[in-house]
Amino acid sequence: MSDLITPRRRELVGQMAALGPTIAARADQVDRDAAFPYENYADLREAGFLALCIPEEHGGLGADFSTYALVSEELARHCGSTALTFNMHTATMLLIGQIADDLSMGDEERVEHDRRRTAVWRGVVEDGTIHAQPFSEGRAPGETAGFATQAVPVDGGFRVSGRKIFASLSEAADSHNVTCMVEGDDRVRFLGVPADAEGITIQGDWDPLGMRGTVSKNLLFDNVFVRADQELLPPGCFDQVATRWPYFYMTLSFSYLGIQRAVLDYTAAALRGDGGSTERRDHPQKQNGWAEMRLAWERSQALTYRVLGEVGVDPTEDQLHRAWSATVTAMETAPEVASTAVRVCGGRSLLRPSALERMYRDARCGATMLPWSVEVTRDRLGRAGLYDD
Numbered sequence: 001m002s003d004l005i006t007p008r009r010r011e012l013v014g015q016m017a018a019l020g021p022t023i024a025a026r027a028d029q030v031d032r033d034a035a036f037p038y039e040n041y042a043d044l045r046e047a048g049f050l051a052l053c054i055p056e057e058h059g060g061l062g063a064d065f066s067t068y069a070l071v072s073e074e075l076a077r078h079c080g081s082t083a084l085t086f087n088m089h090t091a092t093m094l095l096i097g098q099i100a101d102d103l104s105m106g107d108e109e110r111v112e113h114d115r116r117r118t119a120v121w122r123g124v125v126e127d128g129t130i131h132a133q134p135f136s137e138g139r140a141p142g143e144t145a146g147f148a149t150q151a152v153p154v155d156g157g158f159r160v161s162g163r164k165i166f167a168s169l170s171e172a173a174d175s176h177n178v179t180c181m182v183e184g185d186d187r188v189r190f191l192g193v194p195a196d197a198e199g200i201t202i203q204g205d206w207d208p209l210g211m212r213g214t215v216s217k218n219l220l221f222d223n224v225f226v227r228a229d230q231e232l233l234p235p236g237c238f239d240q241v242a243t244r245w246p247y248f249y250m251t252l253s254f255s256y257l258g259i260q261r262a263v264l265d266y267t268a269a270a271l272r273g274d275g276g277s278t279e280r281r282d283h284p285q286k287q288n289g290w291a292e293m294r295l296a297w298e299r300s301q302a303l304t305y306r307v308l309g310e311v312g313v314d315p316t317e318d319q320l321h322r323a324w325s326a327t328v329t330a331m332e333t334a335p336e337v338a339s340t341a342v343r344v345c346g347g348r349s350l351l352r353p354s355a356l357e358r359m360y361r362d363a364r365c366g367a368t369m370l371p372w373s374v375e376v377t378r379d380r381l382g383r384a385g386l387y388d389d
Helices: 007-033 038-046 065-076 080-101 107-127 237-244 246-250 253-272 284-308 317-345 355-363 374-383
Strands: 150-154 157-167 175-182 185-194 200-203 217-227
Touching: 007 038, 007 065, 007 080, 007 355, 038 080, 065 080, 065 253, 065 284, 080 107, 080 237, 080 246, 080 253, 080 355, 157 175, 157 185, 185 217, 185 237, 237 246, 246 317, 253 284, 253 317, 253 355, 284 317, 317 355, 317 374
Parallel strands: 150 175
Antiparallel strands: 150 157, 157 217, 175 185, 200 217
8 A cells, every 4th residue: 555655646636636626516516407517627727637647757647557546536525427427538548648658569669659759749749639538439348349330431530320329528528539340350449530520410308317517418420531640559459458467347336436535534424423413423223324334435445456556468367357356346335325425424415416316326326337337347257267269
């Protein structure tokens, strides 16, 4: 733990914590309106957090994967929707940055990749460009390959056609960074599609159970032109991520670890009687429920933090299995802790605009999120160590 929480990481988490009350004050309205948290993003940009994982020499804060995880956890204590969408943006910065540095590519490819990502970073630092990562197509669980979205090579770039579902930041992103395929080539391509490009349609209503501020509508791409220099990874690099840098796929879980902490914050205040009676904390059943919550959260955080201490390229099988386990645990512990909190805090906690009522709904959304959904990771864990494959 002491090795994970370095002075620099503690500093960045503290800076996010300082923004927390302002962000938390908007969370109920964001949820009620199912609206993207634009004001929160303005604050994140002002504080430099849109460039969290951009190297310092390029104007960013220079954070690595594990630092991002800790900052994301803190952000989710204050607004789950903001944290989850912040993940989509920052994951691209990590993918083209720290992760790409560990992937295999030719010398010329690396030079060109550095040129292209420098342009991406400049847009974030100077213009506040927001990036999204719509990968899901609803075709198969654990989607990391074989996407249906097609990119047809043309003069100067590609023509992209396809459909992405649950596309977070669908109305807010400046670039939709999509996974797609070129006919006759089995390598996944990773293209940055400008949000204002002709041929993009945002489809459907958005009125979900939880994580309502993510505004994750469907995106339709109809023969959308994408410049060649908007291919954000060399061909084949995205395919390496699943086997060589699989930690990339657990980034969503950090938001749910933060939601666990938020639920504990709410429950502690309710039991202490902040602004009211302190009698609840004296009730043995309330104390028992509070202990259950603390134990569940401590287990989840400890497992995630152990994984963060191991993060890097080419993990061992045991390390990969631990990453799956941490993801499942975070996603399942969040609703477990929220449910116990409702019992401990009582029926009034379910009345809107109770923050716990919102967190209870947000917490239930993590289990289904691909590619490392609870079902996918449980299936893999259930086979791990029992078969030769």
